[in-house]
Amino acid sequence: MQLKSVDISKTASAASIIFDALKKAIIEGDLEEGAPLRQDEIARMFNTSRIPVREAISRLEEHGLVKSQRYKGAVVSGLSAEEAGEIFDYRSLLEPHVIRTAVPRMTPEILAKARGYLEAFAKSDDPMAWGNLNRKFHATLYNASDLSFHLEAIESALDRVDRYLRAQLVLTDGMARANDEHAHIQEACERGDADLAAELTQQHILGAKDSLLKHLSKM
Amino acid sequence: MQLKSVDISKTASAASIIFDALKKAIIEGDLEEGAPLRQDEIARMFNTSRIPVREAISRLEEHGLVKSQRYKGAVVSGLSAEEAGEIFDYRSLLEPHVIRTAVPRMTPEILAKARGYLEAFAKSDDPMAWGNLNRKFHATLYNASDLSFHLEAIESALDRVDRYLRAQLVLTDGMARANDEHAHIQEACERGDADLAAELTQQHILGAKDSLLKHLSKM
DNA sequence: ATATTGAATATTGGATCCAATTTTAGTAAA
DNA sequence: TTTACTAAAATTGGATCCAATATTCAATAT
Incomplete structure (x- = not known):
């Protein structure tokens, strides 16, 4: 018997979801230049721990969209x-x-x-x-x-x-x-x-x- | 009194150190195309937990140097x-x-x-x-x-x-x-x-x- | 002998807890 | 009043533990 195949593989990780959401917010200007990205706050928004948030932020940093400093946190980076x-x-x-x-x-x-x-x-x-x-x-x-x-x-x-x-x-x-x-x-x-x-x-x-x-x- | 200022601020995070080391190994070919990056193994090498290793790998992925799949792990990516x-x-x-x-x-x-x-x-x-x-x-x-x-x-x-x-x-x-x-x-x-x-x-x-x-x- | 099933192992993603540092608020002294 | 110092709160980075999934391998059925 042949079953209808259902694509269940698209379970994106929490980190990816957060990454995409933050990226969109930054790109579209909802998060303005200089705005701080508090891990705790973002984690609460997505009902996760800070772990996937940190991964998302570090990926954003590789794209140059945020700048982060140890113990100080990340802010949305702007352009001159x-x-x-x-x-x-x-x-x-x-x-x-x-x-x-x-x-x-x-x-x-x-x-x-x-x-x-x-x-x-x-x-x-x-x-x-x-x-x-x-x-x-x-x-x-x-x-x-x-x-x-x-x-x-x-x-x-x-x-x-x-x-x-x-x-x-x-x-x-x-x-x-x-x-x-x-x-x-x-x-x-x-x-x-x-x-x-x-x-x-x-x-x-x-x-x-x-x-x-x-x-x-x-x- | 004025103290000799010692620059201790350059305490790079473990994630950055691991990132740089893996990047160097990939770039120089020590880690060949397709080689798996086991979080556990790398963590032991650097005497850390898997947390900073995961951050390093996710950053490498943003640079296109590795490809990773959920529950399967990351491998060094090659080029056709x-x-x-x-x-x-x-x-x-x-x-x-x-x-x-x-x-x-x-x-x-x-x-x-x-x-x-x-x-x-x-x-x-x-x-x-x-x-x-x-x-x-x-x-x-x-x-x-x-x-x-x-x-x-x-x-x-x-x-x-x-x-x-x-x-x-x-x-x-x-x-x-x-x-x-x-x-x-x-x-x-x-x-x-x-x-x-x-x-x-x-x-x-x-x-x-x-x-x-x-x-x-x-x- | 080979294919199939199922349990044991390996591996990753995330949650919770702890340590290190910065920031803030409050207090005392000039 | 203003400044310097101290303690509390806030915040990040990392360690340890747990859940979910994949892989391996032995036991079983054909």
């Missing part, structure tokens, strides 16, 4: 304008390369999926959703490259600047420009023009950097 | 030829940019230090030392860029391919060619020719990739 700018430069090296590799491998399904995110992004009026749709749009196109190391590196870099990117998108005319640029990138991909897609991606990133630095200097 | 090649491509994007930024900021002291490593590398007949001298030579030049995020990213990428790089250096004529290429890079830096230094760095990396992939395909 220079550091944020550097990460945008880093992205402007990697992402054009990745999309250039990806374009010839894009299937109609991938392009349709990207277009879906593109349109949702254009239509959305929820600033909180913009950041996610923006990332999903780009990630969908990039994933076709199959360059897993590059993709991880880009994700990690985006995690660090996501907060600032969001702020920039909301507080300036970034939203309108991003929409426009996304449409051109999508078009280049659909036409199979890898070089153009790469060029537009680079401009997209450096334009955002410019806008972000201007915004930060006014604060 | 494709994955190793991808990391060399990644380096060939970042490192030329970094050295281009670094060249105008190189002081005579930095150049002298790099030359020291260059010469030590050329003279050394200890294959185990080559990998370290190679990294120190490049790192000395790169550090002048002050691009800390890029520098971290490069270090992390090198950590992953170090084992393969070493093997390639030893088993082919890589050593002689590397020496030659290093000398040319050093010279370009001393002349202040940032573009040439970047160009040579890119060739250096892609040449090593080529040599590595040829070596791997013969196995």
Whole structure:
């Protein structure tokens, strides 16, 4: 007799759940720069002991999202304008390369999926959703490259600047420009023009950097 | 009264010590691909409990150096030829940019230090030392860029391919060619020719990739 | 002899407890 | 009032113990 197989293997460890939750909170700005991460408090929130909390925090530290000191605890780490700018430069090296590799491998399904995110992004009026749709749009196109190391590196870099990117998108005319640029990138991909897609991606990133630095200097 | 201040603050945590030791062992190939990391065994080695060992392993996992499965344990992760090649491509994007930024900021002291490593590398007949001298030579030049995020990213990428790089250096004529290429890079830096230094760095990396992939395909 | 079952062993993830250090609050002295 | 000192509270890192799961291996059935 054959039984329906039920996937019970997805029992994520407590440490992973806490890690994901904290990471999301930091990336989305719910936990602001400098906010202390008290092990005890977090453990109570998740009904666990401090052990998995400590593992989560130490993993976050490896990603540069928190800084921790012995006996003093961990705080959410922030970025100076220079550091944020550097990460945008880093992205402007990697992402054009990745999309250039990806374009010839894009299937109609991938392009349709990207277009879906593109349109949702254009239509959305929820600033909180913009950041996610923006990332999903780009990630969908990039994933076709199959360059897993590059993709991880880009994700990690985006995690660090996501907060600032969001702020920039909301507080300036970034939203309108991003929409426009996304449409051109999508078009280049659909036409199979890898070089153009790469060029537009680079401009997209450096334009955002410019806008972000201007915004930060006014604060 | 004033006391001689003794710096006792550098009491690294047990987890950090274990992390560094395991990382070194993996990078240098003492722990081979697939080797299991038993928490109990490692804890006994360091005279600690398994708690700091687990933290170390989870941090290694964030760096992609080990893969761990619940109730099964962690093993040293390896790279396929494709994955190793991808990391060399990644380096060939970042490192030329970094050295281009670094060249105008190189002081005579930095150049002298790099030359020291260059010469030590050329003279050394200890294959185990080559990998370290190679990294120190490049790192000395790169550090002048002050691009800390890029520098971290490069270090992390090198950590992953170090084992393969070493093997390639030893088993082919890589050593002689590397020496030659290093000398040319050093010279370009001393002349202040940032573009040439970047160009040579890119060739250096892609040449090593080529040599590595040829070596791997013969196995 | 080989495949299957089940108990013993090994191994990991987490909870609770303890030690070391920092921070805070309170008290006394100038 | 302000400053220096001390004790209490808060907080982290690690050790020991327990629960959950995987693996091994001997006993049994085919």
